[in-house]
Amino acid sequence: MTADTYHHGNLRNALLDAVDGIIGEEGIAAVSLREAARRAGVSHSAPAHHFGDKTGLMTAYAARGFDLFGEMMRGAADGAAPGGPQARLRAIGITYLRFSVEHRALFEAMFRPEFSDPDDPVLRESSRRAFGVLLEAVERLDPADLGGAEPLHAAMASWATVHGLATLWHDGLIAQFTDEDLSSIATGVFDLDRGRTAPQE
């Protein structure tokens, strides 16, 4: 992989990295094929070879995000498995928020569907797998912890809570009402939830 050959060698990944940089530095609205090419040090028409068009580039970027997202949550879940289903779910929630902070550009693109093709099968499968980790974790809970509620609704509640927390935080809305940082708020919210579902502990 010499530096200055005619063939880049890893242009596809380099372009996805470039998108990451653009979003991080200038926001998602600033992403363009030409700017991505510029950052990858390649002619402006090169990206079309790998992604077809702009939507293709953003779709691939979002799919990459969901893959990493899923991996991180699965890793966290497995690591917390010995603590039981509650610890497992909590670890996933924390990872959900951590991902949104550490990979903010990815997180943004994953949930700004106007730039990517929502019907792309690769993207759909990636997102499905990622969220599946969270949803499965709720299903593993002791039914008694659900208080008779349907598992699907319990899963949606957990998902929505953690997702809402992440997006409200990143949009700067939560900071209008408190000085607490995200992890402190998350702890409070998660404990609240545990206090409700398992007060006997």
Added chain:
Amino acid sequence: MTADTYHHGNLRNALLDAVDGIIGEEGIAAVSLREAARRAGVSHSAPAHHFGDKTGLMTAYAARGFDLFGEMMRGAADGAAPGGPQARLRAIGITYLRFSVEHRALFEAMFRPEFSDPDDPVLRESSRRAFGVLLEAVERLDPADLGGAEPLHAAMASWATVHGLATLWHDGLIAQFTDEDLSSIATGVFDLDRGRTAPQE
């Protein structure tokens, strides 16, 4: 307010309505000063008179959204007041979701801060007032219902849950896992919450 005078008479509002149409039909990325002017039947440079620049237009549009949002939640809260704090909070939650469906274009713009000026004092005050309605409602709950949790965290949890539900729904992510419609899911999630906080009822 005759139709074909030189002066429009209500151009400011007409332009905001135009933005609403653009987002509803073509998505938020399609908004431009020129397209808004076109839809309002006015020369392309007219919008600058009222909003200065594109950010000004989007900021005014988002602020208008938060005003309506706040009014709707306050109206719903007051209407449900006789039912007590729990009913009040629930009515707000339902209204939050209803707003996101009935005024989807506004909802989108309000939470896509890359287009508007987050430091605009009018916008900040509008959003603060709107969310204040929800946050206040949580503070009115009987402390016993909070199970010893901090009111701030309980408020954040409610806010995040309902906001996450709205955004995940509109991004089409929830539909990947269930055929249920939004109001049915919302009912399930809210009942879950009530079942946890007030199982004695």
Added chain:
DNA sequence: TGTACATCAGTGAACGCGCGTTCACTGATGTAC
């Protein structure tokens, strides 16, 4: 009732810009023989 004038709202031509996409091309690579 009439006139002068200030103010405001909207016009239209012009500018420069960055963009997405197309297309004939060229340089590098790998494989068959």
Added chain:
DNA sequence: TGTACATCAGTGAACGCGCGTTCACTGATGTAC
């Protein structure tokens, strides 16, 4: 080891487009006297 050739990755010129913004302007309105 050498050569011919197919394939693939990336180039660079060109196109047309819609955009935001500026600016001198003009038409309408309201007010003072």
